[in-house]
């Protein structure tokens with residue numbers, strides 16, 4: 001692999017997920033000369049305007065899709081990464097008891113092989129060494145996040161197989177698959193405790209309570225990427241999603257110097273590796289850099 005540029009593909013469900021999960025990692029690798037491609041499975045069409053300071057977006061799903069295309073372009077520019085859409089339609093977050101059925105034609109209802117095909121094609125075109133996605137629970141119980149996991153795992157497993165997804169490009173087998181774990185209970189609690197200890201009001205109390213109430217099992221963290229130098233780029237990317245991110249809200253509630261001191265890393269779980277590794281790791285490309293694989 002000596003002399004070849006390393007390539008990282010980060011697969012996400014909606015525009016803005018790339019800025020809230022692993023954003024500083026992608027900015028860091030891009031700055032270090034890695035080719036980084038962020039993939040958004042859906043256009044985020046069913047997202048509400050979550051920023052109380054932002055005016056309503058007119059035009060229904062088409063209007064929101066168009067709006068979020070511009071936000072996403074600005075976020076990709078802030079992170080210094082390339083970006084592609086898979087073109088599926090946001091499933092929305094079903095709410096109520098009982099839950100309403102998912103809207104017809106949405107991403108989460110597309111049969112797996114059909115949903116994974118454009119990602120397989122993109123893997124064969126971009127030829128990533130490493131792919132990041134969500135764990136099988138989605139990391140967050142949104143049907144598109146679970147579907148994002150499923151298509152990523154399928155593309156990772158199938159893109160290198162010449163017998164599968166024929167006609168979608170030359171086979172390419174990525175070497176490592178990771179799950180994003182930036183919202184670990186450990187991180188949120190450490191930051192919360194530090195905010196309280198500093199005599200400030202923490203915005204994470206409710207988050208911690210509901211997380212504990214849902215009894216989400218903590219998944220294993222195998223890999224920590226020190227990326228605090230790129231928190232400013234992450235913050236710029238978050239702010240680019242102006243319909244979604246309140247600049248005075250949750251994501252900006254932690255003083256940056258406190259965050260850097262308490263938690264300067266982003267976390268991942270190595271799900272599959274086709275190269276020998278030693279855990280824990282501090283690099284998504286561990287085992288893939290030149291003589292490490294000799």
Ligand SMILES: [Zn+2]
Pocket residue numbers: 013014017142145
């Ligand atoms: Zn999302």
